Amino acid sequence: MKKLLKGQTLRWTANPFTIPWADAFSHITHGAVVVENGTILAVGDADKLTASHPDADITDYGDDLILPGFVDTHVHYPQTAIVNSWGKTLVDWLNTFTFPEEMRLADPDYALDIANRYLDLALSNGVTTMCSYATSAPESVTAFMGAAQARGMRAFAGKTCMDRNAPDGLTDTVLRAYDESKSLLNAWHGVDRLSYVITPRFAPTSTPDQLNALGALWAEHPDCLMQTHLSEQPQEIAWVKDLFPDALDYLDVYEQHGLLGDRGLYGHSIHLTEREVASLDDAGAAITHCPTSNTFIGSGLCDVAGLTARGVPVGLGTDTGGGSSFSMLRTMAATYEIAMLRDQTALHPMQLLWSATAGGAQALHVDDKIGTLAAGYEADMVILDLSSTPAIAQRAARANTIWEAVFPTIMMGDDRAVRDVWVSGQKV
Numbered sequence: 001m002k003k004l005l006k007g008q009t010l011r012w013t014a015n016p017f018t019i020p021w022a023d024a025f026s027h028i029t030h031g032a033v034v035v036e037n038g039t040i041l042a043v044g045d046a047d048k049l050t051a052s053h054p055d056a057d058i059t060d061y062g063d064d065l066i067l068p069g070f071v072d073t074h075v076h077y078p079q080t081a082i083v084n085s086w087g088k089t090l091v092d093w094l095n096t097f098t099f100p101e102e103m104r105l106a107d108p109d110y111a112l113d114i115a116n117r118y119l120d121l122a123l124s125n126g127v128t129t130m131c132s133y134a135t136s137a138p139e140s141v142t143a144f145m146g147a148a149q150a151r152g153m154r155a156f157a158g159k160t161c162m163d164r165n166a167p168d169g170l171t172d173t174v175l176r177a178y179d180e181s182k183s184l185l186n187a188w189h190g191v192d193r194l195s196y197v198i199t200p201r202f203a204p205t206s207t208p209d210q211l212n213a214l215g216a217l218w219a220e221h222p223d224c225l226m227q228t229h230l231s232e233q234p235q236e237i238a239w240v241k242d243l244f245p246d247a248l249d250y251l252d253v254y255e256q257h258g259l260l261g262d263r264g265l266y267g268h269s270i271h272l273t274e275r276e277v278a279s280l281d282d283a284g285a286a287i288t289h290c291p292t293s294n295t296f297i298g299s300g301l302c303d304v305a306g307l308t309a310r311g312v313p314v315g316l317g318t319d320t321g322g323g324s325s326f327s328m329l330r331t332m333a334a335t336y337e338i339a340m341l342r343d344q345t346a347l348h349p350m351q352l353l354w355s356a357t358a359g360g361a362q363a364l365h366v367d368d369k370i371g372t373l374a375a376g377y378e379a380d381m382v383i384l385d386l387s388s389t390p391a392i393a394q395r396a397a398r399a400n401t402i403w404e405a406v407f408p409t410i411m412m413g414d415d416r417a418v419r420d421v422w423v424s425g426q427k428v
């Protein structure tokens with residue numbers, strides 16, 4: 001059954017960090033998107049598309065904005081129930097709140113409950129694709145993959161490997177990390193819209209042997225993504241220096257163990273040296289910027305403008321539960337605020353929206369499938385009401401351009417702005 005969605009449409013035509021943002025999009029006020037069998041057939045003028053697809057079932061969203069679904073490139077779904085736990089910085093926060101909660105997901109029923117709860121929250125915020133850490137329990141990967149598969153979503157996840165500096169109930173071993181990751185990879189990678197991600201949590205919780213084993217697994221499966229954390233807090237960086245005295249710096253730990261590559265995703269990447277930035281750039285690796293987490297647990301101000309200007313791909317991540325929100329609107333707002341606070345760079349709303357959609361898809365190497373509204377792309381969409389609260393509506397009423405109309409929703413919007421979400425051509 002063909003479906004036609006009417007509304008304002010925004011389509012990305014280029015990366016707005018490499019050419020002027022004004023040349024990187026096309027906006028149609030009375031636009032439409034035609035979808036069939038989970039795929040976008042056409043994007044264009046509503047009257048023309050209505051005439052050329054008379055058989056389509058029409059949903060009229062009026063002035064609402066039709067966008068590609070949001071892509072959250074860094075989240076810990078197992079931390080859903082402990083989001084906004086008060087008063088700790090990274091290492092204490094992990095030990096006090098995170099590790100005890102992650103231990104609970106060894107129970108497959110609890111893992112499935114949290115996976116369903118998280119995915120419902122993500123979808124209600126317009127997030128149609130995410131790249132999530134699970135816990136060290138294989139059951140937590142199985143629960144998440146099954147729940148995402150049941151919703152028809154394009155989703156990424158992996159078993160979070162740790163063989164030291166975590167409680168006994170949460171650590172694995174070198175061999176278990178390799179074997180369990182491999183068997184989950186074989187079970188889920190490429191099934192429907194799911195991808196397995198090789199996931200060493202971060203340098204302090206893996207022995208050199210475990211990092212090597214996961215580097216070897218990645219070499220055997222180079223089409224997989226690999227995700228980890230990098231240079232989030234100064235105390236963590238000092239700890240890595242103690243644990244790996246021979247490494248040049250934090251990134252070099254990963255490089256020495258086969259864990260640097262163009263399909264690598266390096267979470268946070270705040271306190272980088274020039275050598276590390278150059279090395280990420282040479283490798284073609286992506287970083288994930290997690291602004292609400294970086295403020296909430298006091299990590300610092302990531303140089304998004306500097307990294308993107310050098311061509312390093314940057315995806316946005318909520319990083320819940322270290323991040324304080326499931327909303328990519330809130331995440332874009334925090335991205336804007338941090339760039340302003342760091343060096344008074346005003347990121348344009350086009351750059352923010354692109355980062356939350358196509359930029360994330362690029363970091364995950366699926367920018368040929370999702371992240372933009374164009375024929376042939378998968379039909380994952382979020383429909384935004386640009387007047388969802390009185391405060392937003394009165395500001396949007398003064399707007400002269402689509403960007404003035406959308407910026408108040410980026411800065412003040414939440415799940416009330418999400419009118420509808422479509423996954424694989426179906427309204428969910």
Ligand code: GUN
Pocket residue numbers: 076090094098201202229232293319322323
């Ligand atoms: N570093 C290692 N593990 C984590 C985690 O779960 N959250 C955050 N924010 N940083 C980490």
Ligand code: ZN
Pocket residue numbers: 074075076229267319322
């Ligand atoms: Zn994280």
